[in-house]
Amino acid sequence: MATKRLRPAPSATPAPKAAPKKAAADDDESTPAGRPVWNGSISFGLLQIPITVHGAESRQELHFTQLDKSNLSPIGYQRINKATGKKVEWSDIVKGYEYEKGRYVVMTDEDFKAANIEATQTIDIQDFVDAEAISPTFYETPYYLAPAKKAQKAYAILREALRRQKKAAVATFVMRSREHLCAIFAQEDVLLLEVLRFPHELRSTESLALPQPGSAQLKLHPKELEMAERLVEGMASDWAPSKYKDQYRDDLLAKIEEKARTGKVTAAHAPARGGDRDNVVDLMSLLRKSVEKAESGRKPDRGSAGPKGVKKAAPRKPGAKTSAA
Numbered sequence: 001m002a003t004k005r006l007r008p009a010p011s012a013t014p015a016p017k018a019a020p021k022k023a024a025a026d027d028d029e030s031t032p033a034g035r036p037v038w039n040g041s042i043s044f045g046l047l048q049i050p051i052t053v054h055g056a057e058s059r060q061e062l063h064f065t066q067l068d069k070s071n072l073s074p075i076g077y078q079r080i081n082k083a084t085g086k087k088v089e090w091s092d093i094v095k096g097y098e099y100e101k102g103r104y105v106v107m108t109d110e111d112f113k114a115a116n117i118e119a120t121q122t123i124d125i126q127d128f129v130d131a132e133a134i135s136p137t138f139y140e141t142p143y144y145l146a147p148a149k150k151a152q153k154a155y156a157i158l159r160e161a162l163r164r165q166k167k168a169a170v171a172t173f174v175m176r177s178r179e180h181l182c183a184i185f186a187q188e189d190v191l192l193l194e195v196l197r198f199p200h201e202l203r204s205t206e207s208l209a210l211p212q213p214g215s216a217q218l219k220l221h222p223k224e225l226e227m228a229e230r231l232v233e234g235m236a237s238d239w240a241p242s243k244y245k246d247q248y249r250d251d252l253l254a255k256i257e258e259k260a261r262t263g264k265v266t267a268a269h270a271p272a273r274g275g276d277r278d279n280v281v282d283l284m285s286l287l288r289k290s291v292e293k294a295e296s297g298r299k300p301d302r303g304s305a306g307p308k309g310v311k312k313a314a315p316r317k318p319g320a321k322t323s324a325a
Contacts, residue, residue, distance in 0.1 A: 037143070038175050040121035042158065042184070049155055050148035051123075053175075053193065057142055060249060116177060123173040123182070123193070131168040134183055138196040145184070145191040155191065162186040227287040234294035
């Protein structure tokens with residue numbers, strides 16, 4: 001059984017053919033069938049499994065060029081000394097770390113080389129942990145691992161062992177002169193390597209005003225919780241990433257095509273209006289209405305107010321298979 005950490009597939013909707021060249025999506029080197037971005041092996045006990053690493057993420061971003069509106073010429077930038085206002089050549093630029101306000105330590109290429117870790121071609125597995133124990137906040141970048149020609153059996157053994165034990169292999173490896181923490185998961189037929197953030201790269205939640213479990217001030221009523229659970233169950237369905245689309249990107253590409261063709265853009269829809277944030281919301285009433293619509297297969301009204309302006313979750317499609325949350 002695959003782990004429950006599938007990522008949504010990128011939108012399959014093609015860009016309009018008449019869209020200007022600059023509006024084309026950036027969907028190049030990250031495709032699974034592309035050339036490897038790293039070659040090496042997985043160190044698994046005494047086993048060495050030769051693999052290649054392929055980007056699993058395909059960014060479909062739209063790129064825009066900044067222009068001078070007087071003649072639509074691209075804008076250029078200069079490197080300016082903030083103290084003198086004079087232009088600085090690339091050869092005169094150094095890298096500095098601000099250790100105190102306005103005071104810097106200059107680092108040379110030799111300094112960076114002295115601190116650089118030793119490059120290796122090995123993904124060194126250090127631990128095996130429960131796959132579900134790794135918080136999604138640590139996920140950074142996904143990669144697919146493919147076996148070398150003579151490593152098919154060893155690759156399959158590691159994959160099936162991870163799948164059966166529902167474990168993730170925690171490892172380190174060096175790519176592009178930087179050491180990375182990573183986790184390897186069994187996902188369907190592929191080993192998925194997810195580059196992880198180090199703990200120091202995550203911010204603490206201590207400063208957030210979060211509702212504390214069991215707080216008497218919240219006054220969570222059992223019937224409200226029961227109704228919320230019914231709503232979750234009524235909207236539950238199987239994970240199907242292909243049904244989720246980047247609607248804003250598709251709409252924007254359509255508007256770019258329209259403006260390139262006609263010189264103007266028409267509004268796609270009226271702006272959505274949220275509820276009054278100052279109104280006291282009857283949670284029980286809203287939950288009951290939401291449950292009724294979810295269980296009857298109808299979509300909740302987008303314009304209805306939620307508690308304190310919170311957006312509602314997307315409803316399941318009519319006829320979608322449901323299961324207990």
